[in-house]
Amino acid sequence: MAERKRIVVVGGGAAGIGLCRSLARRFRDTHDVTLIDRNRTHVWKPLLHEVAAGVLDPNLEEVGYGGHAARWGYRFFRGALEKIDRERQVVTTSPLLDEDGDVLLDRHEIAYDWLILAFGGVSNDFGIPGVRDHALFLEDRGQADRFRQKLLNACLRANARRAEGEDATVPIVIVGGGATGVELSAELVHAARALNSYGLESFPSDAMRITLLEAGPRLLPALGEDVVAKVEDELTSIGVDVRTGAKVTEVRADAVSVEGMEDLPATLVLWATGIRGDPAVADMSDLELSKADRILVNPDLRTVTDDHILAIGDCAHCEPPGQDGPIPPRAQAAHQMADHAVEVIAAVEAGRTPEPFTYRDHGALVSLSRFATVGSLMGNLAGGRVAIEGRLARAAYLSLYRLHIISMHGWLRGLARLAAKQLGRAVRPQIKLH
Structure with a gap:
């Protein structure tokens, strides 16, 4: 053998x-x-x-x-x-x-x-002072758990101070206008609106102040300008302070310095400027x-x-x-x-020469939590890239996750897991507070 x-x-x-x-x-x-x-x-x-x-x-x-x-x-x-x-x-x-x-x-x-x-x-910090010491990242589950716990602790402290009459807020600065930064901004707005119903009665949604910084001229360079304009409008409408052309020069324990701007106070800083x-x-x-x-x-x-x-x-x-x-x-x-x-x-x-890898760009999609989903797909329509939004974009966004589940578990088990997840939504809380 x-x-x-x-x-x-x-x-x-x-x-x-x-x-x-x-x-x-x-x-x-x-x-x-x-x-x-x-x-x-x-x-x-x-x-x-x-x-x-x-x-x-x-x-x-x-x-x-x-x-x-x-x-x-x-x-x-x-x-x-x-x-x-x-x-x-x-x-x-x-x-x-x-x-x-x-x-x-x-x-x-x-x-x-x-x-x-x-x-x-790993996240690219570009050698900017203070990033590794004071910013948080989203490279793995442990880092995401750490951000959530720090976020909840900050909101609980602010809620207690507001209950005593102070105008306490939780300023959050997200650095990086790619998909991670944009999607997290929207999810945080959704979370802030839900916290009031989960025991933080003195914490209104606008007490969480979210600033999204992008060093380049616009968000989401993988998407067309018309789609990006809709994303920026949507983020602004739900209360996110979007700033492009904002080059961070230093991150401190309680603030972020930006070239040509006043320092931004920050209880939490999330660094999402790309991967190296x-x-x-x-x-x-x-x-x-x-x-x-x-x-x-x-x-x-x-x-x-x-x-x-x-x-x-x-x-x-x-x-x-x-x-x-x-x-x-x-x-x-x-x-x-x-x-x-x-x-x-x-x-x-088998003794054959391997074929070269061919990358097929299927487009890019961005989910703005419960507020909107936009993106573009690659296809034969209109000569290539087609902008989509609304329910079609949401369905396409969810299909990416479904394909990942099926690639891990196969069709039968994958579909069973997806069905179980859908059924579980009815009894799960909106926000994880532990």
Whole structure:
């Protein structure tokens, strides 16, 4: 009997968890598949702004890696990548610590024949003073939980002070006018309107003062100007202070400095200015990196350094032939790369030359909480990009999440989970207060 080969996937995010299911099904008779991730559970990253605002309970959305692995026939190992030894074809994970700093699992080595890196990126702070010390981020579930808890604590303090006659407010500054910043702004307005009904009787919705800053000339550069104008109008109408051309120069514990403007008071600062590669990757391996610390890959997604290592999603720098610049760090790109990675391994092991990856931009959609959904889809109508809004845009937005659920669980289980979620909405509270 031929020895089974080993495929190791590092990172169980938007692409990684569905990729492991696909690999385990495709190569069940010939390969062992292992997923490495530092977390126990998966929450779809595009939902983190809802978790942060408290309008989504992550415990109802998360998927346990261990259970998912057992169901679909791969292995899960909890740990963080520390080193890649290409010569020995081994990855090393760093020691796993508990909440008290005690070692749960010591440093560990895992051998591979194929290595797929899908561990995403980190927020780009552009070297601006105070960002890492005072701002919050939305890169994972833990950070979203931390933002929600700080938000609730701030609102509770303001509610108590207002009950005593003070004009207390909770100023929140969101830096970055991309999808995360825009969607979080709207969700926070929705949350503020609901808090009054959940015990904070002295806290009116306008006591939460939200400012959205964008250094560029407009929000959402992936969308057309007409769509962006509607987004800005909608945000302004619900009370968000939108400022474009606003270049942050410093973040302090209680304020944000903006070039050419007065300092903005801030109880909370959320940094959402875009994604870059993790600088720690340079110390993990000798893989060639871009200026933004993304892993350089060939058009077929294999790294330029090693043909048996692939990189997909936000950690990869890929410029396919004919593409104007690198593929953007978006969930749809990560999913497409994951599908292509399976075909690359199949082609190489069959003695064929892998096809280059082709990115298909299906458009961009933005949900402004319960207020509106707008975006654009790529199609044959009107020569390419078509602006949509209202119920059609909302349906398209929700379909992205449904496709992710199906990619993780298959059609039968995926549809069952979606149906259960829909039924549960009737009994769930609007806001998570714990």
